[in-house]
Amino acid sequence: MLTSAMGVTPPSLYAAFGDKRRLFEEASTVYFQRTCEAVDRATALPSVREAIAQVLDDTARAHTDPATPAGCLMLTEPRLEAQREVLRRRLKDRLDQAARDHELAATANTEHLASFLVAVLRGMSGCARDGGSTADLLGIAETAMAVLPVPAHDRPTGST
Numbered sequence: 001m002l003t004s005a006m007g008v009t010p011p012s013l014y015a016a017f018g019d020k021r022r023l024f025e026e027a028s029t030v031y032f033q034r035t036c037e038a039v040d041r042a043t044a045l046p047s048v049r050e051a052i053a054q055v056l057d058d059t060a061r062a063h064t065d066p067a068t069p070a071g072c073l074m075l076t077e078p079r080l081e082a083q084r085e086v087l088r089r090r091l092k093d094r095l096d097q098a099a100r101d102h103e104l105a106a107t108a109n110t111e112h113l114a115s116f117l118v119a120v121l122r123g124m125s126g127c128a129r130d131g132g133s134t135a136d137l138l139g140i141a142e143t144a145m146a147v148l149p150v151p152a153h154d155r156p157t158g159s160t
Contacts, residue, residue: 048098
């Protein structure tokens with residue numbers, strides 16, 4: 001399928017990449033770099049709520065884009081565990097910044113929140129692969145946003 005889509009012969013493909021393992025490594029490296037660029041753009045937004053909302057929105061839309069396969073290779077491929085850890089650390093760094101800036105409740109555990117967000121992203125990928133729509137994934141994103149612990153002074157009146 002790949003050689004047909006590229007308009008090349010298998011020998012040409014292997015001449016360029018060596019073998020399937022090397023092709024996978026190069027393709028997943030490019031894919032990961034693009035993912036990191038999108039996450040970095042989102043996490044540069046002024047508030048943590050904007051940043052996380054953008055990551056989740058981008059994820060919902062990317063995973064259900066009809067021009068690409070549903071879901072996300074980086075979030076589901078077992079061989080890409082190290083890349084997922086890099087993503088988790090980037091999210092944790094943004095959450096740590098938010099904690100320092102008092103955008104999160106003082107009791108917020110940024111380690112757990114970052115792991116939770118990666119779990120949500122992985123779940124969104126699985127949902128998309130199972131046929132979930134953009135609206136379905138945006139609903140998951142909205143629910144995930146509801147669990148971000150805000151400081152007491154930012155809670156609506158009557159909230160605990």
